[in-house]
Amino acid sequence: NAGVTQTPKFQVLKTGQSMTLQCAQDMNHNSMYWYRQDPGMGLRLIYYSASEGTTDKGEVPNGYNVSRLNKREFSLRLESAAPSQTSVYFCATSAGYYNSPLHFGNGTRLTVT
Amino acid sequence: EDQVTQSPEALRLQEGESSSLNCSYTVSGLRGLFWYRQDPGKGPEFLFTLYSAGEEKEKERLKATLTKKESFLHITAPKPEDSATYLCAVQTMNYGGSQGNLIFGKGTKLSVKP
Numbered sequence: 001n002a003g004v005t006q007t008p009k010f011q012v013l014k015t016g017q018s019m020t021l022q023c024a025q026d027m028n029h030n031s032m033y034w035y036r037q038d039p040g041m042g043l044r045l046i047y048y049s050a051s052e053g054t055t056d057k058g059e060v061p062n063g064y065n066v067s068r069l070n071k072r073e074f075s076l077r078l079e080s081a082a083p084s085q086t087s088v089y090f091c092a093t094s095a096g097y098y099n100s101p102l103h104f105g106n107g108t109r110l111t112v113t
Numbered sequence: 114e115d116q117v118t119q120s121p122e123a124l125r126l127q128e129g130e131s132s133s134l135n136c137s138y139t140v141s142g143l144r145g146l147f148w149y150r151q152d153p154g155k156g157p158e159f160l161f162t163l164y165s166a167g168e169e170k171e172k173e174r175l176k177a178t179l180t181k182k183e184s185f186l187h188i189t190a191p192k193p194e195d196s197a198t199y200l201c202a203v204q205t206m207n208y209g210g211s212q213g214n215l216i217f218g219k220g221t222k223l224s225v226k227p
Binding site for chain 2: 043045059106
């Protein structure tokens with residue numbers, strides 16, 4: 001029972017390159033989320049998917065796109081990476097009911113040079 | 114503006130030395146307050162949810178309490194394995210339809226020395 005699995009764990013990109021961060025869950029949760037965590041700042045929501053087939057913008061969506069491939073998988077794409085996107089990215093899931101807690105993966109550490 | 118502030122930023126304790134972490138919030142209606150633990154290189158791990166003032170929850174050496182303006186995470190007789198960053202997050206009445214639309218504090222880094 002892996003919970004929430006993120007790949008890759010580490011990535012280095014050059015400015016302008018693109019990449020997709022993958023997230024898969026085996027918790028049978030309806031809702032999935034992408035957050036970024038930067039030093040000195042709290043976790044910030046990039047995009048979320050309340051249920052399969054829907055996606056919505058969070059607090060900091062610019063420069064990112066997402067795809068909810070099926071109930072298990074939610075990917076985050078950087079089309080043209082910028083140094084400001086250097087961060088640790090976390091995928092999270094929740095059952096989706098009122099006040100259900102988030103369950104996080106272990107993150108992808110991305111550096112853009 | 115909705116805001117969550119955690120203090121102190123860092124706390125060093127000796128093993129067995131009890132203390133408290135603070136999470137103060139100013140939000141337009143609280144739906145719930147969450148505590149998470151984050152170990153280095155890992156994602157946050159859920160600890161507690163508190164819903165209303167006066168509520169308390171316990172787990173091993175941790176006890177979380179909630180008032181109308183703040184929450185405390187009390188650590189009784191801590192051990193080195195309690196060393197981690199503790200995050201507080203709130204969900205407001207204006208959460209925009211997503212349980213994930215939380216406002217996170219910046220965290221308190223706790224170090225417990227043997």
